[in-house]
Amino acid sequence: MDIGFSPEEQEFREQCRDWLQTHIPAEKRPLNADEALDFDKAWQRQLFEAGWAGINWPERYGGRGLSIVQQVIWLEEYARARAPWIGANFVGINHGGPTLIVNASDAQKAFHLPKILKGEAIWCQGFSEPGAGSDLAGIRTKGRIEGDEIVINGSKIWTSFAHVADYQELVLRTEEGSQRHKGLSWVICDMKAPGITVRPIRKMSGQVEFAEVFYDDVRIPLDNVVGGLGNGWAVAMSTLSFERGTGFIADQVKQSQEVDDLIATARAEGLITDDRIAEDLAQLKAEVSAVRAMTYRNISEVERRGQPGPEASIIRLFTAELGQRIERMGIRLMGERLLDFRYGDDDLVHDYLRGFAATIAGGSAQIQRDIIGERMLGLPRSR
Amino acid sequence: MDLTPNDEQEALRTATVDWLADNMPLDQARTRPASIWQGMEDMGWFGLTTGAMGLDHATEALLFAELGRFLAPVSAISTAVAARWSDTEGKVALALGERILDSGDTETALGLFDGKAGLVSYQAAAAEPSLDLSTAQTILDAAPEPALLGESEAALHFRLLTAAYAVGCAEAAGAMATEYAKMREQFGKPIGSFQAIKHMCADMAVRSQVCRSQLYYAACALDGEDPDVDFHIGAAKRLADQAALENGRANIQIHGGIGMTDEALAHLPLKRAHLLQFVAPTATAELL
Numbered sequence: 204m205d206i207g208f209s210p211e212e213q214e215f216r217e218q219c220r221d222w223l224q225t226h227i228p229a230e231k232r233p234l235n236a237d238e239a240l241d242f243d244k245a246w247q248r249q250l251f252e253a254g255w256a257g258i259n260w261p262e263r264y265g266g267r268g269l270s271i272v273q274q275v276i277w278l279e280e281y282a283r284a285r286a287p288w289i290g291a292n293f294v295g296i297n298h299g300g301p302t303l304i305v306n307a308s309d310a311q312k313a314f315h316l317p318k319i320l321k322g323e324a325i326w327c328q329g330f331s332e333p334g335a336g337s338d339l340a341g342i343r344t345k346g347r348i349e350g351d352e353i354v355i356n357g358s359k360i361w362t363s364f365a366h367v368a369d370y371q372e373l374v375l376r377t378e379e380g381s382q383r384h385k386g387l388s389w390v391i392c393d394m395k396a397p398g399i400t401v402r403p404i405r406k407m408s409g410q411v412e413f414a415e416v417f418y419d420d421v422r423i424p425l426d427n428v429v430g431g432l433g434n435g436w437a438v439a440m441s442t443l444s445f446e447r448g449t450g451f452i453a454d455q456v457k458q459s460q461e462v463d464d465l466i467a468t469a470r471a472e473g474l475i476t477d478d479r480i481a482e483d484l485a486q487l488k489a490e491v492s493a494v495r496a497m498t499y500r501n502i503s504e505v506e507r508r509g510q511p512g513p514e515a516s517i518i519r520l521f522t523a524e525l526g527q528r529i530e531r532m533g534i535r536l537m538g539e540r541l542l543d544f545r546y547g548d549d550d551l552v553h554d555y556l557r558g559f560a561a562t563i564a565g566g567s568a569q570i571q572r573d574i575i576g577e578r579m580l581g582l583p584r585s586r
Numbered sequence: 587m588d589l590t591p592n593d594e595q596e597a598l599r600t601a602t603v604d605w606l607a608d609n610m611p612l613d614q615a616r617t618r619p620a621s622i623w624q625g626m627e628d629m630g631w632f633g634l635t636t637g638a639m640g641l642d643h644a645t646e647a648l649l650f651a652e653l654g655r656f657l658a659p660v661s662a663i664s665t666a667v668a669a670r671w672s673d674t675e676g677k678v679a680l681a682l683g684e685r686i687l688d689s690g691d692t693e694t695a696l697g698l699f700d701g702k703a704g705l706v707s708y709q710a711a712a713a714e715p716s717l718d719l720s721t722a723q724t725i726l727d728a729a730p731e732p733a734l735l736g737e738s739e740a741a742l743h744f745r746l747l748t749a750a751y752a753v754g755c756a757e758a759a760g761a762m763a764t765e766y767a768k769m770r771e772q773f774g775k776p777i778g779s780f781q782a783i784k785h786m787c788a789d790m791a792v793r794s795q796v797c798r799s800q801l802y803y804a805a806c807a808l809d810g811e812d813p814d815v816d817f818h819i820g821a822a823k824r825l826a827d828q829a830a831l832e833n834g835r836a837n838i839q840i841h842g843g844i845g846m847t848d849e850a851l852a853h854l855p856l857k858r859a860h861l862l863q864f865v866a867p868t869a870t871a872e873l874l
């Protein structure tokens with residue numbers, strides 16, 4: 204075990220740092236999806252042109268195919284430089300694209316992957332439905348096969364960036380009467396297809412980023428099925444094998460910066476003399492440091508065994524709740540200025556309100572605890 | 587000793603809830619009609635403990651907890667305290683340093699200044715939204731000079747009613763979450779059947795009971811001129827703030843995605859709790 208990086212890795216770190224320093228957009232990323240779209244596309248284009256798009260994608264699909272340690276270094280430097288979140292490109296780069304790489308036909312890959320890397324096509328993820336949240340297998344949106352087309356009816360909800368997206372990774376029930384994980388298909392849905400209505404939903408932070416999507420006899424080519432008809436659950440899950448736990452590292456650096464910022468604020472405003480505040484800040488600083496240690500450990504495991512262990516669920520849960528503790532400290536230091544928050548403000552209050560999603564979206568804190576208890580600790584299953 | 591409401595108090599409470607349910611539903615918390623103030627005044631809530639009505643603080647706290655549950659205007663608190671301890675008439679906004687909460691339709695506000703209740707005058711200016719979507723505020727250039735009220739009970743009264751509001755707020759969040767947990771199904775059963783959720787609901791109920799009990803005790807201490815009344819009201823406010831914040835957050839978690847939205851009501855109690863936490867907060871030293 205050691206925590207050092209090789210001279211070549213150090214040199215790579217310098218490269219990342221240099222490029223980021225000179226290229227990060229001067230202006231702040233806008234809050235709402237429609238206002239952020241141009242920003243996100245332009246930034247993705249820049250990343251692409253400099254060879255920083257899809258660092259974990261294989262080279263033959265236009266990615267950079269970096270080693271896992273290099274990915275970590277890039278993500279650390281990315282966060283350290285306070286580079287903007289990739290926003291509307293998130294699903295395409297981290298989810299849709301990887302799923303296509305693992306499961307799609309050559310034609311599908313050739314058409315979609317370059318567009319995703321260049322920021323030319325925005326993707327969204329249509330998994331959750333009003334009746335299928337934590338229980339994703341409860342999906343009811345239907346796809347009826349008619350000749351060489353699928354006719355889609357139903358609705359999805361909480362689809363981030365749906366109102367600005369070009370394509371959607373859509374999981375729907377293509378087998379009439381099928382139950383749970385069976386009879387689902389993962390399809391590429393053109394968001395501009397007739398019959399799609401998108402209703403953006405405002406969050407309690409004022410931000411408009413996710414939406415409800417309605418499908419009324421939407422027709423898409425049967426060719427848009429990825430990974431085989433009726434195989435949707437396996438396809439949706441296969442993306443997870445692409446996730447090497449590296450994503451946490453960016454969160455870790457960001458959280459560590461946030462804690463350092465809060466400590467600086469507490470010092471500047473004399474609040475650090477309050478023992479309870481000092482104590483809580485010290486605790487946060489230690490916890491953030493442990494996230495890096497956990498992540499390095501997890502990544503080393505992946506290097507050795509080729510796939511992430513169930514520990515990833517622990518890092519996820521801990522990071523999500525730690526983030527919320529940091530956000531709570533942020534508003535605590537504000538005092539009564541907290542009350543001056545208004546929709547549209549992009550500040551610590553906004554982070555706090557938006558941060559509630561960390562323990563809800565993509566596997567709630569409760570579901571994560573079930574996974575740790577059952578898959579990792581071997582406790583009896585409750586469902 | 588009897589720390590349960592009597593028949594008359596229960597009747598008043600029922601009448602209060604009925605009116606609030608009809609006239610002040612939560613889904614209108616941010617767009618209340620101007621006539622609401624007159625309606626509240628007609629219900630007599632601003633003068634319960636004045637000489638004219640002569641009810642005790644226990645009854646008043648009981649009813650203000652109901653007002654708090656419906657996220658009633660916070661100026662009901664300052665107005666009731668002003669009516670009891672000064673000869674101010676009509677609506678009195680709530681002063682919080684340079685912030686005047688619920689500042690419309692009056693130019694007088696009441697708040698605490700170094701622990702003492704005082705009245706301030708201010709120039710009516712356009713009110714702006716605050717974090718709490720049911721409360722608009724005016725921010726003055728500087729904290730105004732107060733005219734302090736003579737009686738020290740005024741500050742206790744103010745903190746007691748604020749605590750009552752926070753108790754109601756905590757209960758609103760708890761009730762909303764529990765109802766949702768009974769109705770929302772995932773994996774073929776109500777989410778409330780999962781222990782993780784059931785226990786969160788139970789914890790919300792525990793916090794609600796803890797602060798409501800201390801509220802009753804504190805109100806009786808004020809009525810009975812108990813020598814420890816400062817402590818009891820301070821404890822009530824601290825516990826109610828904590829319950830309102832923690833229940834407020836748990837309520838959003840239990841609602842899942844829909845709890846994150848502006849259109850659902852789950853965020854309203856949490857935002858109100860954050861406002862109440864700054865009104866007459868209890869400092870640690872006051873309890874030790």
Ligand SMILES: Cc1cc2nc3c(=O)[nH]c(=O)nc-3n(C[C@H](O)[C@H](O)[C@H](O)COP(=O)(O)OP(=O)(O)OC[C@H]3O[C@@H](n4cnc5c(N)ncnc54)[C@H](O)[C@@H]3O)c2cc1C
Pocket residue numbers: 327328329330331333335336337338360361362363364413560563564565566567568569570573586770772773777780781782783839840841842843844846
């Ligand atoms: C900001 C944000 C962005 C999102 N973006 C997307 C997106 O782009 N695409 C997409 O498809 N989805 C997206 N989602 C949806 C997200 O994945 C769901 O919100 C999540 O899966 C939870 O589902 P739900 O909201 O229906 O809550 P529910 O599943 O109804 O859960 C409600 C509560 O019950 C609990 N619960 C449920 N089942 C159990 C159980 N078995 N045991 C214990 N507790 C349980 C949950 O933990 C939660 O506290 C997003 C959500 C948010 C908040």
